[in-house]
Amino acid sequence: MTIPPELVRLWNAAHPRLALTEARLAELPVELQQLRAAAEAARGRVAFDTEPSAFRRLLAETAKRS
């Protein structure tokens, strides 16, 4: 499913409320589609029992051994 410009228009009106031109509204879905595809591709790898701070803990533990 692709992201239609109308969705961007509605979301913009509801939340960020930026002054987006029609040309920009038409352009943005290309980029948003890429970002959404990236999130979807990785979705299956996301573990329930983890949190973002696990990254810093691993980084620090590894760094202390270096």
Next chain:
Amino acid sequence: MNWAAASLTETADAIRSGRVTARAVLEEVLERIAARDPHLACFVALDAAGARRAADAADAGRAAGQPLGPLHGVPMAHKDMVYRAGRVSGCGSRLRDGMARMETATVLDRLDAAGAIEIGQLAMVEFAMGPHGYNANYPQCRNAWNHDHIPCGSSSGSGVAVGARLVHAALGSDTGGSIRCPAAVNGVVGLLPTYGRVSRHGVMPMSFSLDVVGPLARTVRDAARMLDVIAGPDPLDATSLDLPAGGFEAALDAPAPPPRIGLARGYFDEGLHPEVAWGLDAAAEEFRRAGLAVEEVRLPADLLHEVAELHPLVMKAEGAANHLAQMRAAEARYTQEVGHRLHAGFFIPAVDYIQALKLRADYLRQMLAAMAGVDLLLAPVLAIPVPTIAETTGKRGRDYLDMVVALTRNTKVVNYLGLPALSLPAGFDARGLPLAVQLIGRPGGEAVLLRAGEAYQRRTDWHRRLPPGG
């Protein structure tokens, strides 16, 4: 001796020993800036009078027998997003005009304490949001080796000023390649420390999960000395790692087993331009001749492709969070390009952003497993030769995104993983533009990176070549 063209460590050691005064070095540097910066546009502010006062004070301090720091009397300038109390840091934006800061960055406090003399502020991409290195708010900053080519960014002025020998070293920041790419295309060394190794307090945030501050310098030894000064825990930066400070320059001369290098195969070697591939192979051969073991290492390419796609998701969501209020109030004061770069971040669902952060530990674990048999990886910085300004301007939509990917694909994955990396000059292409490779280390592995880089620079002279007009 041409002190403006000497390395940072040579110059600092000469000032310390009294072979030259800080004032004499500064006058050479100012003369060079006056001659070259009108063509390069890498300075956005220059405080010659303040620098002369500081140089005279440095010379007086030495004459009085005061303790001298490791950078005593050395002129440098930094990316214009490193704050100093009472001074405006433009961050490449007109939105910051007239807004003096209340705080001084920890890295500047540390450089001041080491005796460095800050002579000015350097050009950057608006709010550090772009890899090509130019900014419509300012005169076109140009590549030190060929004015028709990009300086890369976002630490464009830092790369050009060090490459053109206008300053001995400069700080940059790197969220997706913004230290390593300008270093690469301007023929200098760029060091991306481990995420959290160097305090970001008082440095403009672009994407707080990815931002790293580090030095651009003429030699690996220069970068090591800079890191000795700026690295270390900082209670003012919550991401600061509790790792011992200092010892990087000393480690260059200490006996240690030679680092084992993995020539990165998978992802980093995809779509390499033939001249870039040649430069990479030649660098691998030089490392072997220097006595370092080099073997091919197969990396998980699929994983790295996922990382490359997740990086902008994190960067754009965090950038949008920083800029929302300002964008609503004054989007017309952003350049169109950076305004457009920020737009997508406002439409990223929180779930996608948080999941991209949750995945980082697992990806890092897998990457470390892939690096298990070696100490560091060898890969190109850019997969393509340095583009011209014309080749990177006027793009929109998918063409613009493709240009960004072409410049950042080999660097941004390292930021997502939080790893340290060292960009090294590695020759020149057929047009005379610099080629570069990067060494990628384990977390906390800066000393190993620097030792390998120093071994390479003992065998090569790419870092000593001067750009046209040099």
